[in-house]
Amino acid sequence: MDRLDARIREIVRDIPDFPKEGVVFKDITTVLRDGELFSDIVVHFADRYRERDVERIVGIESRGFIFGAAVAHELGVGLSLVRKPGKLPFDTEGVDYALEYGTDRVEIHTDAFDDCERVVILDDLLATGGTCAAAVQLVEKLGAELVEAAFAIELGFLSGREKLPQDKVYSITCY
Helix, strand or coil, rough: CCHHHHHHHCCCCEEECCCCCCEEEEEEEHHHCCHHHHHHHHHHHHHHHHHCCCEEEEEECCCCCCHHHHHHHHHEEEEEEEEEECCCCEEEEECCCECEEEEEEEEEECCCCCCCCCEEEEEEECCHHHHHHHHHHHHHHEEEEEEEEEEEECCCCHHHHHHHHHEEEEEECCC
């Protein structure tokens, strides 16, 4: 894994002052452009969950869809989507969560899981943790069991991990 961590760190591009001044954005499009690295990340996640009876991957909008779909395919399991309000066409369950200045909301289809289904939430990056914490609430509300919330990259200095179940957070790379 240390080699994978190093490869990610080597290729992720920092974009200063994006999307607003003072923020250094971790651009993962460089990872997606590198087919071998992207494949290695997908296989790494799949290998982590292959023997853990995972029945569904949950991808968080929008880059979580990319990693989530690829890992779900590799494992041969289904994919459920967590999206911003109004983006899903069927009946939804939603959770509001706090932002620094205000609130946001995420939703999932009410039939996203079977009862007690074992799921992994997958996203590209863990920052402040609010969106993923809301996704965890949705998973639990719909009666599924969270195996783990997993990320290619974690921004540890933002303490997002503290909003999630402590024994169920995994990241390949932590800044």
